Amino acid sequence: MSIKENKLQLYNSLSRKKEVFEPIKGPHVGMYVCGPTVYGDAHLGHARPGIAFDLIFRYLKHLDYKVRYVRNITDVGHLENDADHGEDKIAKKARLEQLEPMEIAQYFSDRYIDNMDALNVLRPSIQPRASGHIIEQMEMVSKILDAGFAYEAKGSIYFDVVKYNKKHNYGKLSGRNIEDVLENTRDLDGQEDKRESVDFAIWKNASPEHIMRWNSPWGSGFPGWHMECSAMSTKYLGEQFDIHGGGLDLRFPHHESEIAQSVAANGSEPVKYWMHNNMVTIDGQKMGKSLGNFITLDEFFTGSHKLLAQAYEPMTIRFFILQAHYRSTVDFSNEALQASQKGYEKLMNAVETLDKLKASDTNDFDVAQWNRKCYSAMDDDFNSPILIAHLFDAVKIINSVKDGKLKINTENLELLKTAFNSFTFEILGLRKDEKSQSGGELSAKLIDIMLKIRHEAKLNKDWATADQIRNQLTDLGVQIKDTKEGAEWQL
RNA sequence: GGUCUCGUGGCCGAGCGGCUAGGCUGGGCUCUGCAAAAGCUCCUACAGCGGUUCGAAUCCGCUCGAGACCUCCA
Known part of the structure; x- marks a missing residue:
């Protein structure tokens, strides 16, 4: 499928409508997504933008x-909400743990990237760090000062929103009216x-005790x-680029302010x-750092959280997230x-079945039409659940063809194999569980001997022996499936 | 308080004017020595009340309920 024959529509938060995607300088596309602040382990909520924009990147x-595709790592900035001294989150963590701030940031960004790798999230083209771009940020501050949209006060530079709003529109993204905001803003220290x-x-x-600082x-x-x-x-990506993504919670003030800057x-x-x-919700509420109701990805992978009934494979998590549209909350x-896990396993089983399928002379399934429906789903604002x-x-x-209840000819079978694998692995970014590939050659041969x-x-109608073998293999986690062609197994 | 979003069957989750996804769960059937797997099939839906329309889960209004943002957050 090439660009020309495709008609991709995506929902633009700015216009609040679905729009036909036309990149500024096709075929090139610039995409920027807000990454994590690395002062703690990534939780399920972080998996959402990771996977959502990975889907978009892949498609x-x-x-x-x-x-x-640029996804930043925030390793400076972001004040504590209640810190009078303007202490940095990472700096605070560093002070508490007696480490270099950069040690904290490095540790958690490594772990974040490991988690994303586990979820089969492709690495972005560039993962820039805020601390590595202080000069660029100072230059931009200067430009804003020169343009007259900022002022200095006690060594800090503030963006003059009111002045900016007279000429431009501060609030266009978040649908806010500055006059209203001014009236309704709560008093903060x-x-x-x-x-x-x-x-x-x-x-x-x-402030003097602040450890992360640069001369300006x-x-x-x-x-x-x-x-x-x-x-x-x-x-x-330049002064104008195509896509900027991030969590809905960043729309205001973060993204609104980015536009203004x-x-x-x-x-x-x-x-x-x-x-x-x-957002990802838990008991109907947003899972978030500040609410303290989060479960980290590592905890999901190991099952080590009191709310988790079991450990979940990274691909179960990925499939779970992809089963909801990226603009809906997922609870x-x-x-x-567990439902996602079973569904995912069913899909993976079909991948293997499809691989072994044999073509017939006749055909009962129009694969080309099915393929078009798959593209339509993705073209409709990346509708992965569809x-x-x-x-x-x-x-x-696939299962019906295997059972001999439906027929499929060579041409359709080839297209089905190509398209099914492409959508499953390349676009949705699923991957076969490690465990189904593990076990080793020796185990596989031993299992084959047992089955023989x-x-x-x-x-010999010796059901006792047959069942004993099956039951004991089942206990070891080897599932036996009796088919017309003989017994099959999987881990 | 302001701005906005959402309420779909036992659970999750699409659809967003007519043709009523999909997954998981539960019941039945087929296949099978039995089971598993697979296939077929059934049961529970569109928060409530009005309105628009030939026709609404889908549009409009109100009521109730939930949530997000307004403060760092993915």
Whole structure:
């Protein structure tokens, strides 16, 4: 499938509508997604944008777009909400654990990348770190100052939202009206240096005990909350690029402020399509760091959390997330995860069955039509749940062909194999469980010997022996399936 | 308080004016020595109340309920 014959639509948070995707400079596509702040282990909520934008990245590449995908790692910035001294989250963690801040950031970013690898999330083209782009951020702060949309106060630089809003529209992304916001903003501590509560720091003066600091024209300090994404996206994707993604919770103030910063500094709208993934919920509430109701990905993989009934394979997690549309919330529960696990196993079994399927002269299934439906699902704002439903339709066909209840000819079988595998592995990014490939050659041969003995026992109607072999293999985790062609097994 | 989103069967989750996805679970049947697997099949739906329409889960209004953002957050 090439770009030309395809009609991809995606939901733009800015217009709040689905729009036909037309990259600024096709076939090149620039995509920036907000990554994690690395001061703790990634939890299920972090898996959502990881997987959602991985799906988008994979599909765009499948359509032959040349995608440069940038996902940042935030290793500086982000103040504690209640810290009067403007202490950095990472710096705070470092102080508490008596480590270099960069030691903390390195440790958790390594673990984050490991988790994403486990989930089969492709590595982005560039994973820039905020701490490595302080100069770019300072340059952007200067540009905003020069443009007159920022002011200095006690060594900090604040974005002048009110002034900006007179000329541009601050609130266009989040649907906010600044006048209303000004009236309704709650009183917060530590805002005494700002002219207005809606103003935000783009450079922050570092208090003496603050450990992460850089020299700047405005004194020793560190970049403000939203600067890094503006600076790094501009650096790697240009002043205007195609897609900016992130969690829905970042829409305001983070993304709203990014727009303002870029417009103030560069004079142009930075992003054509804003895309936001919805949240993972637990008991109907957002799973999040601040609420403390999160379960880390490692805990899922090992089952080591009191709310988990069992350990879950990374691919179960991935499949679980892909079974919901990225703009809907997904609610965590053991029941839902176990359902996903079974569904995923069913799909993987079909992959193996399909591989061994034999073609007939006649044909009962129009694979080309089915293939088009799969593309339509993806073209409709990356509707992975619909795609998965179509895959299960094909699973039914595959199993029926295997049972001899349906026929499929060579041409259709080849297309089915290509398309089914492409959608399952290349686009949805699923992968066969390690465990189904493990076991080793010797075990496989031993199991085959056992099954041969069982087969002989069955021919002699020695059910006791046959069942003993089956039961003991089952206890070891080897599942026996008797088919017309003989017994098959899987781990 | 302001802005916005959502309420679908036992569970998860699509659809978003007519043709009523899919997965998991439960019941029945087929196949099989039995079982598993697989196939077929059945049962529970569109929060409530009005309205628009020939026709609404889908559009509009109200009520109730849940959530998100307004503060760091994926």
